[in-house]
Amino acid sequence: MRILFLGYWGLNDGLTASTVFPHLQILQARPDVAAIRLVTIERGAEAQADLRFAPGFETDKISFEPLRSKPSGNIILNKIEDFTRFPNELVKQVAEFRPDFILARGAPAGALAYLVWKKIKLPFYVESFEPHADYMLESGVWRRYDPRYLFQKHWERRQKQLALGLMPVAENYRQQLVQEGVPAGRVVTVPCSVNARDFAFSAEARARVRQRLNWAAEAVVGVYVGKFGGIYYDAEAFGVFRAAADHFGPGFRLLVLTPDPVAEVQRKAAAAGIAAGAVFVIKAPHHEVPDYLAAADFAFATIKPAPCRRFCSAIKIGEYWASGLPVLVPPGVGDDSAIAEAEGGGAVFDLGLPASLPAALGRIGAVLVRPGYRAAIHELAVRHRSVDRARIAYADLLPVV
Structure with a gap:
């Protein structure tokens, strides 16, 4: 054919x-x-x-x-x-x-x-x-x-x-x-x-990227991949990033891979009260994304909730899972919000319920101390993506x- x-x-x-x-x-x-x-x-x-x-x-x-x-x-x-x-x-x-x-x-x-x-x-x-x-x-x-x-x-x-x-x-x-x-x-x-093998966690890549960024091995790193605005949160996303910085303390680092202008994203992070030294923003080609994900500990999927959002499938969530990252995600995002909650792939927060965000960050923190959590979450990508x-x-x- x-x-x-x-x-x-x-x-x-x-x-x-x-x-x-x-x-x-x-x-x-x-x-x-x-x-x-x-x-x-x-x-x-x-x-x-x-x-x-x-x-x-x-x-x-x-x-x-x-x-x-x-x-x-x-x-x-x-x-x-x-x-x-x-x-x-x-x-x-x-x-x-x-x-x-x-x-x-x-x-x-x-x-x-x-x-x-x-x-x-x-x-x-x-x-x-x-x-x-x-x-x-x-x-x-x-x-x-x-x-x-x-x-x-x-x-x-x-x-x-x-x-x-x-x-x-x-x-x-x-x-x-x-x-x-x-x-x-x-x-x-x-x-x-998602090709789960291509995005699988690499300890060598993790060490290499963190060393290049001068980020400590024990730093808690949250990563966001994608644009801001439109179907994604914009100012609200930086509020979520700030909440994560407050939750995880001075050792928190934010990694943003985006096609948006770097200076604009840095300005928004600063306006949210995130220290300049705690943020790295880059427009990375797709083949470099797995290495940056390996350097992170968890991921953000700040997608605006809407009735029809339960019909979507965010490629970034599949890539996050393939790297073994638990995802902080709003409710009703495709099939993924339910999978994250039911199968240990992350935590759901609702900005309409202010208490839900610190609670979700607490659940993310609990995942990060589980032995072998990355391998377990990787299997979600194998099963679902x-x-x-x-x-x-x-x-x-x-x-x-």
Whole structure:
């Protein structure tokens, strides 16, 4: 079979590296897959760049052709232009590449796949299918009458009706989709996969990173990976970091891996009362993330609670668990908040209940003194976030050609 794999992030985006590339390797390994065309959406400076796969990435069957977004000062007009132009460009790629179907990563990419189906009736599947429109609405990023919300909501409804297969990232959402009338045989849960071996704890990396940062071996280090704002806490996150600093005392250190401007994050940490020497902020390439996680003792997943958040699967939580880190997480985050509480993978806090944060930090502290806690938590990633879940879903859903 020939597959056009449609992502929604740039080739060099960390989400592409962490969530798309592992699935491309699974597909490439199948003997019934003859060729894969990866299509990404490039924005900003990357839209004009000469883009290539990173050295070492196996591409025997994979070709690459980006969609390049035109710069615009108005984000709404920019997205409208993308969703009117990109379907036509994809139709041209289909004529050239001749895929059997489109496999879209995420509901926004699924919207483009649907718009191509509308023109030429090319079958499509959507993995990492989530209620993206409601995520953005409930996070305050979009408003109910924002054209982006209205169109995305409609396109998600059409994906549910027309996609040959949907792969939601949370079991909670699979059950919801079946209740909405999507045939159960067309829906398989595939949480955001993590290569647990790549993220496994390394004592050598831990010592090396701490020595480079001049952090003591006995320091308690909390790590946060990702952006601030949007669907994530912003000022509130730094309040949580400060609470951790107060709980663990002068030896606490905060490690932040983020695409946000370093100086801006440092300013926010200082405003929260966290000493400059206790914070290290870096924009790290994805392949360096495991070493930084090894240097930490626990992790933050400061995702804004919202009703639809129980349908998500944060890749960062899978990576944290693979490194053996207990996670401080709000309630109702996908299937993960319940797993953290029930299976020892961390502790849940609710900013609406002020006493819950110090209590959760106390539970994190109790985990840190358990012998072998990292190995036990690593097994959560093996059980719940294995790339084998995607392999099984592809076997169940994709056609035999």
